[in-house]
Amino acid sequence: MSVQGKVALVTGGSGGLGRIHALTLAEKGADVAVTGNRNLDKAEAVANEIRALGRRALAVKMDVSKEDEVIEGIEKIKKELGPVNILVNNAAIGIVRAVLIEKMSKKDWDLDLSVNLTGAFNCIKAVIPEMKEGKWGRIINVSSVTGTMGGLGQCSYAATKAGLLGLTKTIALEGARYNITCNAVILGVFGGEKTERGVSGAPEVSSFYDVAEPFRERIIKRIAMRRQGDPKELSNVVAFMASEESSYVTGASIMVNGGSDLFTF
């Protein structure tokens, strides 16, 4: 899979699954920018890991929910590494809170939408003119089974992850004649390191890894493969979607979930 000579941006690439996507793309030949939205320490550390692989890298301060920060960040990447050819919209507020809709505040709803959905909109809007000019682009949106199956107590998260699938198909249509593909990965449950929950105002809690053990066991029993995914099993799919070899795949959503949506008992 070739991403040689391309410039990739992985939002939320300073830790968690985003870090693995960034390193996988670097291993496969791309120069990679990663974002940090509170401080740049973790993003800088990932950038150093990328440099150690022999690629160019940049840590960029960018809250994806803020359009001006996104535009500024993309400009910085352009100056340092070149125009963004590959965008991985990975940054999100995850399962930060599980509350029934009548207890969900409008403020929290707005916050989740502003990062998970508007964040992807901001980033796509900022990179697509250069992709069109260069007649090549790869956009990968990170969705979730919660977006296709719903999630108890996760109305905002589910709505954003479902929204990304509609956005994916629309951008696929808009980019098709410019060799720009837009695809989504629909994630099940993945393990990995615990990362900063880098969002303004959001509590520093909960990735799947923080979920209490009995609850975790219940989730695993609902996965056909009876295990959570290894981040590398996901980043290989992301790298394929980012590569030259996926040139005729667009508007697609690939389930990477070990059979989480299959009926099992």
Ligand SMILES: NC(=O)c1ccc[n+]([C@@H]2O[C@H](COP(=O)([O-])OP(=O)(O)OC[C@H]3O[C@@H](n4cnc5c(N)ncnc54)[C@H](O)[C@@H]3O)[C@@H](O)[C@H]2O)c1
């Ligand atoms: N881990 C899983 O099992 C799982 C399952 C389904 C979907 N996902 C999705 O995968 C992606 C990565 O998840 P993760 O488990 O690595 O979570 P994570 O919380 O470890 O990583 C999310 C990243 O997004 C960044 N971020 C948050 N708000 C931001 C903002 N406003 N601007 C810029 N960056 C911001 C955080 O700093 C963090 O680096 C997310 O889109 C998540 O919804 C993960």
